Amino acid sequence: MKKSIIAFVTLLLLFSCNKKDSKTNLHLTGNIKGLKKGTLIIQRVVDTNLVAFDTIKIDGSSTFETDLTLDSPEMLYLFLDRGVTNSLDNNIQFFAEPGKMNVETNLDSYTVSAKITGSKNQDLYQEYKKIDSRFRNENLDLIALKFKAIKSNNKILLDSLNTKQDNNTKRKYLFATNFAINNSNQEIAPFIALSEIYDINVKYLDTIQKTMSPKVAQSLYGKKLTEYVTKIKTQK
Template structure:
């Protein structure tokens, strides 16, 4: 009897020591250097507002961990509540997908210093931003030149400036469209179309990109949204 009770006690001890198996297909880890106390909210954009999918308390240790259930690769956001310290730099977007991802950043430059690894879509998004930032810089340079000339009371040909700005914007949109076509086998493709081109794309271009997507991407979260957006635009033009 004592042996049976002893065996039962050992079994109960083992069961109590076992940790509940994490649920989710994305294992997200990270570190926010310099953060001693605060709260992290992992969110995604729902139908009309942001929805929280996990809450992580930081108290002493700046490392964090989360298991998320990702049905389709999608843009998620880490929102940092610093407590008493207010900052506009409190939202960090990342392209979540199943597997293992890691986010390394700092408290002082939460968004600017972020290094995100483990997601192919995130890697492609980073590559896209590097080129896209050049178009943004060119447009800012043109605006700055215009303001300087106006301040110096130098005659400015507004039409010429507008044509140059329009040319830069067209190059920006064409690059986004070509990027989507070149990466038609990744969910980043429909996301770029929806977030960067949208109403500036013709229905013909939307249809071309939509048809170029691989079946897997076409059936993804953003792939379905692109098809929905295309159908709405096509219907509106036919009216």
């Protein structure tokens, strides 16, 4: 009888462990070349603040792995604690989704050298950022020229540069809108709408919201976009 009870308890413990393990749906691995000792903190955005989601200790080996639970694809941040502030140079942004993902980088150029694989949304986000950087760079060039025009009190040139900057912004927003609509079956669509063009005319946000696939509409960012569009429409 005593043996039966022990066996039963053992089975319950095994079932409990398996049940716990089954809840994780993202296996994240990585390698930070040159890092022998330190702390990695996986962060997520909660109420506009970055909060710790998981902590990984590095001691002797530059490789790491962890298992996470995601309710839906979500933008996460891999923060390398160097004992300084939570700066952009220490934080790798990646669009996490269930499955297997890998992060490869090095200690010297932590964010710049980062290569992330295993996520369709991440691939699309990198594609988006590559083109979006052209608009950002052009805007920076125009700002520099505007500063010179103001310094030389050249109002005609300043007006021309302001027009070019407005057109650049319109092209950037149009590109972001089309990119979101063309990828409406991925969670990157509502994320771009909320993070990149939240202040665009609501009719464009409404179009993105209506083109989302049912799966995306029920995701974290899909629900947030629907709530946001509804709120804007109510205020009008």
